Each structure stands twice: as structure tokens, then as C-alpha cells.
Amino acid sequence: MCRATNRSGVDETQGNFVCEGKEAIVRKSQLSKEMQAGIQSTLDLDEHGLPLADFADVPETFPAPKFTHALNNVEIAEGSDAHFTCRVEPASDPKLEIEWLRNGQPIEAGSKYIMKFEFGITTMYIKGPYVEDSGVITCRAKNLSGVDETQGNFVCQSKLTYPAPHFTIGFDDVTITEGQDAYFACKVEPTDDPKLEVQWLRNGAPIEAGSKYILKSEFGIASMHIKWPFAEDSGVIMCRAKNRSGVDETQGNFVCHGKEAIVRKSQLSKEMQAGIQR
Secondary structure, eight states, X not given: OEEEEOSSOEXXXXXXXXXXXXXXXXXXOOSOHHHHHHHHHHHTBOTTSOBGGGTTTOOOXXXXXXXXXXXXXXXXXXXXXXXXXXXXXXXXXXXXXXXEEETTEEOOOSSSEEEEEETTEEEEEESSOOGGGOEEEEEEEEETTXXXXXXXXXXXXXXXXXXXXXXXXXXXXXEEETTSOEEEEEEEEOTTOTTOEEEXXXXXXEOOOSSSEEEEEETTEEEEEEOSOOGGGOEEEEEEEEETTEEEEEEEEEEEEOXXXXXXXXXXXXXHHHHHHO
């Protein structure tokens, strides 16, 4: 407002004044509209010069897996680590899944089984395997398009090899009467084989250990104690020993005579029997 005054009167005039502040960062493009349109059209193209909008809703697809390098057979001795490796395509598929199996059963990754998959190379390490870890090893790959697998035989051999069992002392035929215990014992080599198995049989059928049949195998001595046998326990008794190298067996006849249900023999002394006879 501007006001003027004198002795005769007053007059004034006015107007609005607006001062707009500037932004600290210039956010608005300083390019011309033509240059902005050219840059935007370039951003809308892919690396092949095709419009991105044409592919925006199409997911990337990969072919079914295919092993380009198969598993090999592996044979080692106990105490050595086993290593399996194979190569599979497509290596860049984020949906590709790898599974390891032994004799058709999945193998769980852990401190013994170490599994890796990088750049299409899949590996499995078995640390300190034993003979019982042997079998058919399978590597299976699958994605959204299909499945492929490769396999190889894994053999882990024992470091120590023992000869086939051999009975150095067998057992004789045993004949008893009901009420008496029966005892069988034999000696077999090798005595230090931890995989040696001893089995007892009667007439070809396995005998189960229990309160009646007491079975032991210590320091190469195999024994069986039959407590309170009956006549029906009679038969051919066999002791069989086996390990990874072979089998041997020894056998003998067991006869248990039954007692008469009725005691027919006099229980009197000879003197009393003589007196009664007179």
C-alpha cells in the first residue's frame, strides 16, 4: 500500500506481492520435452531392442534337466573318503533341485554326507564311510520342466579281511534224561573277527536265545545251555558260524529220554521188600 496525505486530505493505493521459494534440489527435468520423450522410449526397450512391455508378463522358462557328465563307479577302502561329482544343465535355473539317494533312499546332508551345487556342478563327499554304506548312488535333478538322474556303484571294502570260519573243536552227541540240563560247546576261528556270527539250530530251525536256551560266544568258544529239556527237544543240534569270507558248521545228535509219568519201580528198601515178599 502507498498512502499520500496533505492539509486537504488523504489518498492510497495497494497491490498483492507473492515471493515463491526455490527447492534445494531441482527435481524437475531441465531437458526439453522432445529429449525427455526420446530417453523414455529407450528405457522401454530390452537388451535386444525389443519393447519390454511385450515380455512383462511372460515368466522365464528353462528346459528339463540333463546330466552332461554322469557319475562314475567308486571303490575305496574303509577309512578313505568317497567323492562323487556330475554336471547338469541348465545351470542358471533357480528352480533346479538336486537330490542324492543310496539304493533308492534319500541321503540327508550332514557332517558325514556333504553336498554342494555350484555353477551346474553337483558333488557329494562321504566322510569316513563303512562297508555298510556301499550301494547304488543316484543323483537326481528336477525342475518345472522335467527330471533326469545319473547313478553309479559305490563299494567300500573292509581294511581287514578275515578267513572263512573253521570249527577247530566240535561237540559230541548228548544223551540225557528229562530233568537234566544239556550243554553243548565248540571252538571256532577266527576269534577276533567282529563280523563273525554264530547261530544255533535244531533240525534246521533256528534256536532263539531265552531263559531255556542260553547262548554265548566268547573268545572263539560258542556254547549253548538247555535248561530242563523235554523229550520233544531231541533232534540234530547244529552250530553255524559265518563271516564275510564264508560259512562253517558242526553238529551232533541230542537225545532226551522222557521219564515215566507213573513210577512203577518200588521205592521201598530191599529189606522191606524181602519182608513183604515172605
